[in-house]
Amino acid sequence: MYNNKRATIKQVAKAAGVSTQTVSRVINNRPDVAPETRERVRTVIDEMGYQPSALARSLIQQRSYTLGVVTAGLKYIGPSRTLNGITSQAETMGYTLLLKELSHFDTEDIEPIVSNLLSRHVDGIVWAVPEVGENHQWVEHALTDIPVPIVFLTMEKRPKLSIVKIDNYFGAKVATEHLLQQGYRHIGHISGPMDWWESRQRKAGWSAALQEAGLTVADSQCAEGNWSSSSGESAFIKLRSQFPEMDAIFVANDQMALSVLQQACRQGISVPAQLGVVGFDGLAESPYYWPSLTTVVQDQHLLGCTTVEEIVRVIEQRRGKEIPTEPQTIIFQPELAVRNSSIRSK
Amino acid sequence: MYNNKRATIKQVAKAAGVSTQTVSRVINNRPDVAPETRERVRTVIDEMGYQPSALARSLIQQRSYTLGVVTAGLKYIGPSRTLNGITSQAETMGYTLLLKELSHFDTEDIEPIVSNLLSRHVDGIVWAVPEVGENHQWVEHALTDIPVPIVFLTMEKRPKLSIVKIDNYFGAKVATEHLLQQGYRHIGHISGPMDWWESRQRKAGWSAALQEAGLTVADSQCAEGNWSSSSGESAFIKLRSQFPEMDAIFVANDQMALSVLQQACRQGISVPAQLGVVGFDGLAESPYYWPSLTTVVQDQHLLGCTTVEEIVRVIEQRRGKEIPTEPQTIIFQPELAVRNSSIRSK
DNA sequence: CTGAAAGCGCTAACAC
DNA sequence: GTGTTAGCGCTTTCAG
Numbered sequence: 058m059y060n061n062k063r064a065t066i067k068q069v070a071k072a073a074g075v076s077t078q079t080v081s082r083v084i085n086n087r088p089d090v091a092p093e094t095r096e097r098v099r100t101v102i103d104e105m106g107y108q109p110s111a112l113a114r115s116l117i118q119q120r121s122y123t124l125g126v127v128t129a130g131l132k133y134i135g136p137s138r139t140l141n142g143i144t145s146q147a148e149t150m151g152y153t154l155l156l157k158e159l160s161h162f163d164t165e166d167i168e169p170i171v172s173n174l175l176s177r178h179v180d181g182i183v184w185a186v187p188e189v190g191e192n193h194q195w196v197e198h199a200l201t202d203i204p205v206p207i208v209f210l211t212m213e214k215r216p217k218l219s220i221v222k223i224d225n226y227f228g229a230k231v232a233t234e235h236l237l238q239q240g241y242r243h244i245g246h247i248s249g250p251m252d253w254w255e256s257r258q259r260k261a262g263w264s265a266a267l268q269e270a271g272l273t274v275a276d277s278q279c280a281e282g283n284w285s286s287s288s289g290e291s292a293f294i295k296l297r298s299q300f301p302e303m304d305a306i307f308v309a310n311d312q313m314a315l316s317v318l319q320q321a322c323r324q325g326i327s328v329p330a331q332l333g334v335v336g337f338d339g340l341a342e343s344p345y346y347w348p349s350l351t352t353v354v355q356d357q358h359l360l361g362c363t364t365v366e367e368i369v370r371v372i373e374q375r376r377g378k379e380i381p382t383e384p385q386t387i388i389f390q391p392e393l394a395v396r397n398s399s400i401r402s403k
Numbered sequence: 404m405y406n407n408k409r410a411t412i413k414q415v416a417k418a419a420g421v422s423t424q425t426v427s428r429v430i431n432n433r434p435d436v437a438p439e440t441r442e443r444v445r446t447v448i449d450e451m452g453y454q455p456s457a458l459a460r461s462l463i464q465q466r467s468y469t470l471g472v473v474t475a476g477l478k479y480i481g482p483s484r485t486l487n488g489i490t491s492q493a494e495t496m497g498y499t500l501l502l503k504e505l506s507h508f509d510t511e512d513i514e515p516i517v518s519n520l521l522s523r524h525v526d527g528i529v530w531a532v533p534e535v536g537e538n539h540q541w542v543e544h545a546l547t548d549i550p551v552p553i554v555f556l557t558m559e560k561r562p563k564l565s566i567v568k569i570d571n572y573f574g575a576k577v578a579t580e581h582l583l584q585q586g587y588r589h590i591g592h593i594s595g596p597m598d599w600w601e602s603r604q605r606k607a608g609w610s611a612a613l614q615e616a617g618l619t620v621a622d623s624q625c626a627e628g629n630w631s632s633s634s635g636e637s638a639f640i641k642l643r644s645q646f647p648e649m650d651a652i653f654v655a656n657d658q659m660a661l662s663v664l665q666q667a668c669r670q671g672i673s674v675p676a677q678l679g680v681v682g683f684d685g686l687a688e689s690p691y692y693w694p695s696l697t698t699v700v701q702d703q704h705l706l707g708c709t710t711v712e713e714i715v716r717v718i719e720q721r722r723g724k725e726i727p728t729e730p731q732t733i734i735f736q737p738e739l740a741v742r743n744s745s746i747r748s749k
Numbered sequence: 750c751t752g753a754a755a756g757c758g759c760t761a762a763c764a765c
Numbered sequence: 766g767t768g769t770t771a772g773c774g775c776t777t778t779c780a781g
Binding site for chain 2: 062063106108109110111112113115116121123126131132133134136137138140141144145148153154155156157158160172173175176177178202204285286287289290312315316318319322323341342344345346347358
């Protein structure tokens with residue numbers, strides 16, 4: 058299938074008794090080659106197991122069909138699901154990925170990462186790092202200097218940037234409204250870390266739903282977690298003591314919601330009768346929690362796919378010297394999956 | 404930080420009034436450059452934001468400092484954790500990754516994937532796809548033809564291959580022995596899909612532990628799942644009917660174990676008093692299941708790190724014209740985390 | 750210490 | 766139809 062040393066176009070040309078140019082024409086399916094020459098060259102190519110070097114091609118064509126992907130937190134399921142979408146769409150569209158994972162979510166010095174990708178001539182960059190702290194600050198300064206298109210995932214709207222994201226505010230609001238509809242009136246919240254933009258959006262959605270229902274929102278109704286089950290446990294305990302009348306809770310992700318369910322079980326609080334619980338994410342396991350968890354489902358796979366589609370669109374556009382359209386913001390609305398943890402009615 | 408068009412070495416040379424070779428010497432920290440020339444060139448480089456092209460370098464040096472990573476199932480947490488280890492170790496060792504994800508675990512036609520990686524001049528390949536069905540069959544034929552080193556994760560031992568893996572058999576055996584120690588005598592098993600090598604290993608470990616304890620192992624004591632919580636539920640129901648005396652169960656992964664716990668809870672079976680449960684994986688959430696889950700912890704991050712270390716070692720070795728050492732098999736022993744779901748004593 | 754020439758593997762532009 | 770020349774951006778001889 059492969060020869061031990063990769064053959065070069067020169068060797069193929071020699072073996073087929075033609076010039077390298079002719080071989081080039083054959084491998085690129087150019088029309089102006091005599092059918093029988095083409096045939097002969099093809100045969101030699103197969104025999105030698107020749108594969109053209111994508112590197113050499115990239116150099117001369119000034120185009121690599123390679124995308125840089127910058128991510129963080131692959132040990133968590135969310136970023137991985139997004140990456141899964143990115144890889145599958147990239148494969149479909151004929152692009153290869155260079156992967157970089159930041160060691161921390163809040164890495165601010167992204168210069169070496171971007172430099173490395175650019176030195177490898179990526180055609181575009183997908184920035185799939187959640188917005189945490191100041192970690193997106195650099196876009197203000199550096200962006201116009203980066204010579205390839207970038208599409209961002211999951212960040213606050215900024216002018217002139219292409220962004221693909223899920224509407225966290227909306228999802229949180231829908232979740233909270235569902236609890237209100239079920240007749241719960243004292244609805245607490247366990248948030249993600251407040252330096253995460255997504256956490257703030259989800260909290261804002263929860264808060265807005267309560268206010269629109271004419272309820273007040275006090276600080277004591279919210280506790281901060283860090284996405285882990287462990288932090289969810291402490292947050293729940295804290296919340297119970299500072300907000301004893303709580304009869305329902307909107308939790309910013311499913312893993313923390315899981316430990317709320319577990320604690321409730323341990324303390325003999327019946328869910329959903331005494332406590333309604335709604336999570337966020339739509340983990341595959343969430344229907345198998347006890348009781349099954351009502352949650353806001355976000356399709357991160359689709360998010361990844363769309364991002365790749367979008368960046369390829371921008372790349373093609375720029376290359377075709379078309380008038381670049383304004384950067385787009387693409388927003389997906391997540392959906393509420395209603396299950397047992399929040400159904401009080403009847 | 405970056406100029407809008409990437410500067411070339413030629414432009415830098417011209418601006419600094421030297422030849423391109425001199426610039427080359429400066430960026431490669433070669434000794435034989437006059438200090439003041441070096442200084443001048445450095446200044447120009449900074450001003451122009453010049454970054455050498457890794458592509459051009461790879462071409463001429465016949466070395467790219469790039470690794471191909473082939474994975475599958477990134478939407479599951481296991482493969483992602485491994486990938487997380489791979490990225491971090493690659494970063495540490497100065498390698499960049501080209502990522503390919505197979506669309507199915509049992510993809511047999513890997514030729515286009517490998518070709519693509521080779522055409523991009525990867526220095527080595529990490530094959531991080533679990534062994535399922537015939538999906539590793541190709542190694543028998545194609546391997547010697549692939550001109551770069553490959554290291555495999557998680558596959559059956561084969562001669563002449565470098566493999567890094569976790570000892571699934573051992574982990575499963577330890578888990579089962581633990582249940583025996585706790586006094587359980589009728590120990591069932593929910594396996595993963597039997598076309599997975601890992602599933603077969605875990606089942607074999609369970610079976611061996613029972614036999615060594617002088618217990619018989621019947622087909623009725625085992626049911627097959629497909630790793631998902633959903634399949635765990637059906638498998639558990641089936642197992643209860645075909646093996647009613649079951650007092651403990653070793654489940655091949657945590658997600659299926661989760662639904663066993665949930666079903667037990669729903670049916671009023673008390674864990675661990677009436678039913679001992681042990682899982683496999685060591686998911687971060689597993690301590691927060693109810694009751695907290697005893698599980699075999701596998702460090703997939705470490706697995707990924709080690710794989711990269713190993714392949715870089717082989718690459719260096721081959722490049723240094725050293726006598727290649729025999730391909731290694733590196734095996735990690737997983738550890739049992741004992742928690743409430745299996746503690747019957749006292 | 751520095752530069753000129755050659756070439757990594759390929760393709761664009763032109764000849765014939 | 767096909768070959769020649771030039772060059773993508775860099776490094777490796779080898780002069781000087």
